[in-house]
Amino acid sequence: MKKTHFAIVTGASSGMGVEFARQLAQRGYNLLIVSNEERIHEVAKELTDTGEGLQVIGLVMDLGKQSSARELYEYAHAHEIEVEVLVNNAGVYHDRDILDDSEGFTSLIINLHMYTPAMLCYLFGQDMKVRRKGYILNVCSVTDKMAAQRLGTYGGTKAFLSHFTRALHIELRQYGVHVTNVRPGAVDTGLYNIKPVFTKIGKCLGIIVSPQTLARRGLRAMFRGRAKTTVPTVFWRALTFLITLIPTWQLRLIRRFGWF
Numbered sequence: 001m002k003k004t005h006f007a008i009v010t011g012a013s014s015g016m017g018v019e020f021a022r023q024l025a026q027r028g029y030n031l032l033i034v035s036n037e038e039r040i041h042e043v044a045k046e047l048t049d050t051g052e053g054l055q056v057i058g059l060v061m062d063l064g065k066q067s068s069a070r071e072l073y074e075y076a077h078a079h080e081i082e083v084e085v086l087v088n089n090a091g092v093y094h095d096r097d098i099l100d101d102s103e104g105f106t107s108l109i110i111n112l113h114m115y116t117p118a119m120l121c122y123l124f125g126q127d128m129k130v131r132r133k134g135y136i137l138n139v140c141s142v143t144d145k146m147a148a149q150r151l152g153t154y155g156g157t158k159a160f161l162s163h164f165t166r167a168l169h170i171e172l173r174q175y176g177v178h179v180t181n182v183r184p185g186a187v188d189t190g191l192y193n194i195k196p197v198f199t200k201i202g203k204c205l206g207i208i209v210s211p212q213t214l215a216r217r218g219l220r221a222m223f224r225g226r227a228k229t230t231v232p233t234v235f236w237r238a239l240t241f242l243i244t245l246i247p248t249w250q251l252r253l254i255r256r257f258g259w260f
Helices: 015-026 040-048 068-078 103-131 152-175 196-204 211-223 234-244 248-256
Strands: 003-010 030-035 056-060 081-088 134-139 177-184 228-231
Touching: 003 015, 003 068, 003 103, 015 030, 015 040, 015 081, 015 211, 030 040, 040 056, 068 081, 068 103, 081 103, 103 134, 103 152, 103 177, 134 152, 134 211, 152 177, 152 228, 177 211, 211 228
Parallel strands: 003 030, 003 081, 030 056, 081 134, 134 177, 177 228
Antiparallel strands: none
16 A cells, blocks of 8 residues: 555544645645544545546544544554644634633544644654655744733643754754744634624635635645744734733733633
8 A cells, every 4th residue: 555645634523624635636646645534534525536547545534632642653664654744723713701611512622733733743753854855834823922812822832842843843854854833813714603794705805815815825835844834924923023022911901800
């Protein structure tokens, strides 16, 4: 079964993950796409039927477990899949007070955003380093700089992944392995429960982008060897910069009066 030019995309049953997989297939990559949803098999069939003549494997796996990174790595090796591209996209979004989350959800988000992607980078990165060729794209978030209420767990885990990605980019560049952090702002994936009219306005203003745009810009940055890219660029860079200027006492005041 051994094939060259295989790409792994996690969280590929919907949204951005499907687009990453589709655009990698268009670039000629065979695919191992992973999700905890059975729909991943439908996505694999859809991508196979596009006529690209590529191999697409759909794998159901719970990436929220700490054993999953090792299991995925061993699956790839057992099936002689040589991974050239790794896209760590799997994750969950929420904005909620830290202590209002259940213990199970807190464990899930920490594993999905921190432990599993870091260990996948560690395991597959070893092989890429030996081959002196490879690409890793970690889907982080503009919230990695937003240390504010209701984003403590989500933004905090994304901050770890962002810092981890930057360090890995520096470490592996000399070995021909390119590691990139894509920092999405708002992406039209239906996760935010925004009314369609506001989504349309946001897209017109360039505040919200489509999954297709996000995937295209992220992959382009990765293949060009960039350390990071923010999508959309201007609005979210300005917003995250302004938020970092707000002192903690003002955030407490905003919280106290329920303004946000």
